[in-house]
Amino acid sequence: VxxxxxxxxxxxxxQIDFHESLGSTNDRALxxxxxxxxxxxxLVLAExxxxxxxxGANRWLTSGGALTFSLxxxxxxxxLPMRNRPQVALVAGVAVAEALSNYLxxxxxxxxxxxxxxxxxxxxxxxxxxxxxxxxxRFVVGIGINVxxxxxxxxxxxxxxxxxxxxxxxxxxxxVLMTVLxxxxxxxxxxxxxxxxxxxxxxxxRCFLTEKFISVAQHDxxxxxxxxxxxxxYGGLILRTPSGDQAxxxxxxxxxxD
Ligand code: BTN
Numbered sequence: 001v002x003x004x005x006x007x008x009x010x011x012x013x014x015q016i017d018f019h020e021s022l023g024s025t026n027d028r029a030l031x032x033x034x035x036x037x038x039x040x041x042x043l044v045l046a047e048x049x050x051x052x053x054x055x056g057a058n059r060w061l062t063s064g065g066a067l068t069f070s071l072x073x074x075x076x077x078x079x080l081p082m083r084n085r086p087q088v089a090l091v092a093g094v095a096v097a098e099a100l101s102n103y104l105x106x107x108x109x110x111x112x113x114x115x116x117x118x119x120x121x122x123x124x125x126x127x128x129x130x131x132x133x134x135x136x137x138r139f140v141v142g143i144g145i146n147v148x149x150x151x152x153x154x155x156x157x158x159x160x161x162x163x164x165x166x167x168x169x170x171x172x173x174x175x176v177l178m179t180v181l182x183x184x185x186x187x188x189x190x191x192x193x194x195x196x197x198x199x200x201x202x203x204x205x206r207c208f209l210t211e212k213f214i215s216v217a218q219h220d221x222x223x224x225x226x227x228x229x230x231x232x233x234y235g236g237l238i239l240r241t242p243s244g245d246q247a248x249x250x251x252x253x254x255x256x257x258d
Contacts, residue, residue, distance in 0.1 A: 001047050003174040012185035014039035023051035026142035029070035033132045042072040065148035067173055074138045079192045087196045087235045089115045089129040092141050094202045095183035096125045110208040113237045122161040147176050204230050216251040
């Protein structure tokens with residue numbers, strides 16, 4: 001399925017760890033990332049995952065035909081302060097959205113904060129970023145994209161979709177992966193050199209939640225509701241509430257309406 005020598009030519013990747021089948025590329029990336037002796041960025045790539053994980057307690061079900069991979073990345077505290085780490089997942093979301101726009105109608109590709117990638121309002125890709133225990137400068141960014149796997153006709157069809165569901169075209173997974181890696185390479189270097197500003201601009205153009213009334217569940221169990229005013233220059237979600245604007249730095253958007 002994958003042309004590994006072509007992938008090895010990617011500007012971003014220094015080492016590849018490929019598997020036909022794996023529980024979760026994020027689990028494998030966390031394991032290798034913690035082992036020390038590895039060239040970074042490392043790409044962990046699997047044709048199939050049997051225990052893919054989503055954000056929170058969610059699972060990420062993947063049959064063959066989807067693109068599932070994780071990157072182990074490293075950046076010093078000077079280049080990327082810990083408090084800005086969540087921006088990497090937002091940059092990855094922008095990269096996936098830009099990549100998909102090369103194949104599908106660009107105006108249909110949007111981002112739902114923090115980093116769900118939507119096509120026509122339905123989820124086509126997700127990102128799971130995790131810290132590596134014991135390492136302060138290294139972390140994992142896992143990306144899943146529904147490419148040639150069909151969702152139409154399944155119970156998930158109302159909320160999820162895939163590239164092949166959209167236009168019936170079967171695509172080379174290597175090409176889609178290379179496009180995402182190129183976009184991410186650009187966004188990642190830009191983030192390290194210029195900060196989050198340029199990515200914030202790209203994100204705003206694709207923000208699905210802007211002008212929608214939403215409710216956000218925060219990690220401490222509290223909930224805040226209001227009209228979404230897009231994202232700020234740090235990647236936080238701005239909510240207009242009766243008591244003024246609030247910027248949320250994490251949470252999950254539970255409901256929305258226009
Ligand atoms: C989400 O939307 O909740 C995040 C989904 C992330 C799925 C990807 S698939 C590759 C990598 N390995 C995993 O186990 N999860 C991520």
